[in-house]
């Protein structure tokens with residue numbers, strides 16, 4: 001059994017980005033969905049920026065087919081940089097270089113995309129027995145509503161693993177992993193997770209707390225993942241493995257805590273949410289916002305009339 005170190009600092013992040021992105025076909029036929037632009041940055045860059053802002057400077061990206069675009073994006077682009085430098089276009093040059101300077105990037109291939117639990121399992125060697133963060137490559141958390149640093153703080157205080165929860169309308173819970181929770185006396189936004197179920201029907205859901213794509217995991221998760229059989233959709237589900245950790249005590253890598261997130265979040269793997277993310281972020285941008293908001297106001301007014 002993996003030895004656990006509840007108070008070890010969290011320095012590494014794992015970003016699974018090997019899914020097939022079938023909801024976005026044909027856009028994702030030759031491009032990973034995590035590379036789809038949200039305004040003018042690929043979705044995955046927001047995620048890597050979030051990890052770096054929380055002090056996680058070592059990032060392992062789990063990739064699959066079409067991984068080149070992901071690797072190239074976080075690497076230098078010498079020809080392009082030289083061209084922009086020659087033109088004296090410092091602003092574009094800065095934007096091109098930014099992504100390569102964010103963190104120490106590492107890559108591992110998942111092989112077959114057998115599910116999120118399987119994607120996390122391939123990170124075992126890199127994580128090397130420390131608690132680590134997992135950030136889903138298609139889940140955007142608004143940088144003004146910090147979540148990851150709070151989760152790290154809770155993990156450092158309480159040990160075990162920490163997942164992010166968000167209240168959703170009960171009619172939507174079938175789209176998420178769902179957590180049964182009880183108070184744990186550590187602040188209004190923190191609960192103890194007693195059970196988990198992947199994408200339950202509304203009638204069977206133990207709560208309306210949905211699991212969203214940020215986790216701080218104890219390395220004991222790898223022992224549980226090895227034993228985890230394919231679940232819903234024939235995939236190895238991270239939710240099922242977390243369920244195994246939730247019933248453990250501190251001496252064997254448990255328990256699981258939940259941080260309740262009330263901020264802004266976008267699931268860029270979902271087409272409607274992806275569009276909402278672009279509109280909202282474009283409206284808030286200093287450079288694009290004023291013109292775009294004015295166009296949007298006219299557009300909506302016209303739509304309302306028709």
Ligand code: UTP
Nearest residue numbers: 016017018019020021022023113114115119137
């Ligand atoms: P999703 O279930 O949203 O991704 O996984 P998907 O399977 O690519 O999406 P659809 O339903 O076909 O459109 C959440 C995250 O986990 C990663 C995905 O890349 C995404 O960031 N993932 C999922 C993996 O890395 N490997 C897998 O086997 C499955």
